[in-house]
Amino acid sequence: MKKIIFLFTVGILSSCSTTTLKTVSSNKLYEILNQQSYGGATIQFYEILSESNEIKMLLNDENLKRKITPIDVHQANFIILNMGEKPTGGYSIGIDNVEETVDTIVIKVKIINPEAGSIVTQSLTTPFCVVKINSKKKIIFI
Numbered sequence: 001m002k003k004i005i006f007l008f009t010v011g012i013l014s015s016c017s018t019t020t021l022k023t024v025s026s027n028k029l030y031e032i033l034n035q036q037s038y039g040g041a042t043i044q045f046y047e048i049l050s051e052s053n054e055i056k057m058l059l060n061d062e063n064l065k066r067k068i069t070p071i072d073v074h075q076a077n078f079i080i081l082n083m084g085e086k087p088t089g090g091y092s093i094g095i096d097n098v099e100e101t102v103d104t105i106v107i108k109v110k111i112i113n114p115e116a117g118s119i120v121t122q123s124l125t126t127p128f129c130v131v132k133i134n135s136k137k138k139i140i141f142i
Contacts, residue, residue, distance in 0.1 A: 040128025044084035081129040089121030090114025
């Protein structure tokens, strides 16, 4: 009987999976929250959201409201990068590099165009990217 209970316990314990917690570095300067080919604006622009009422508007988006905490509203800035309307697929916009100086955050935007002759979707796209900057410093785009 003891052997059966022992084997049963070992079987249950070996079938249970363990959960590994991944910690995100608290000093990570930025995080891409959403990046898509459809859903952006029809004109190209970069917008910085730094006021709490502006940031709270992001919480209306189903994809973003789970990624933004109440603390983020007071400790982070958000940027929206819109590439504008493009005639085909294969276009994207994002972050190439982010550097922090003493009083600013310098962001280099990455724009990708489809290669000549590449096969792309034949529909209008509006690429965009939403990024959280873990700082309240002034943001400069280059």
